[in-house]
Amino acid sequence: MDFSHKHRIGVIGGSSATKGLLRKAEKLGRIIAENGDILVCGGLGGVMEAAARGAKSAGGITIGILPSSDPGTANPYIDFPIATNIGEARNFIIVNTSDALVAIDGKYGTLTEIAAALRLGRTVAGISTWDIPGVRPFETAQEAMDYIYSVLR
Numbered sequence: 001m002d003f004s005h006k007h008r009i010g011v012i013g014g015s016s017a018t019k020g021l022l023r024k025a026e027k028l029g030r031i032i033a034e035n036g037d038i039l040v041c042g043g044l045g046g047v048m049e050a051a052a053r054g055a056k057s058a059g060g061i062t063i064g065i066l067p068s069s070d071p072g073t074a075n076p077y078i079d080f081p082i083a084t085n086i087g088e089a090r091n092f093i094i095v096n097t098s099d100a101l102v103a104i105d106g107k108y109g110t111l112t113e114i115a116a117a118l119r120l121g122r123t124v125a126g127i128s129t130w131d132i133p134g135v136r137p138f139e140t141a142q143e144a145m146d147y148i149y150s151v152l153r
Contacts, residue, residue: 007037007100007152008038008040009032009038009098009100009101009148010040010102011029011032011039011041011047011048012042012048012102012103013047013048013103013105013129014047014106014109014110015044015047015048016046021128024141025048025050025054025104025141026050026051026053026054026057027054027142028051028054028102028104028141029058029060030057031141031145032051032055032060033058033060033061034058035145038062038063039062039063040063040094040097041065042064042066042090042094043065043075044064044066044067044073044074045075048064048075052064052075053075053077055077056077056079061080062079062080063078063080065084065093065097066082066084066090067085067087067090069084070083088109088112091112091113091116095122096120098122099152100123100124100148100151101114101117101124102126102144103124103127103135104126104127105127105128105129110130114129114132114134114135118134124136125137125144
């Protein structure tokens with residue numbers, strides 16, 4: 001399979017979130033897959049699992065960059081679990097692997113990913129996340145992805 005024309009879209013966020021935000025994460029994953037692109041995430045639960053579930057429901061491809069050395073810790077919707085054994089330092093791999101990112105909710109781990117993305121010049125859309133310069137806020141998954149694709153295409 002030729003992956004050269006596909007975008008890698010990172011979905012970052014908390015390992016736990018409200019049901020409403022998890023629905024938005026799942027919708028993000030679905031939109032990414034429907035556009036023929038690849039979802040990149042941290043591979044664990046919460047926002048990451050919801051986004052991966054959405055991507056898989058639309059026949060998409062998912063990559064999970066895991067903090068541990070055990071690929072078995074990935075959520076069940078991850079096609080390619082990348083076991084790094086470097087803890088939260090894996091956040092920088094997620095960012096480097098992604099062409100653009102959407103942050104949903106999240107705490108300090110998400111903030112480190114946002115900071116790294118902005119330093120690298122990546123486009124970052126946000127849904128109920130950190131209100132900082134460089135993160136464009138949106139209410140819905142569709143709005144966030146419309147913005148991401150307007151920048152990538």
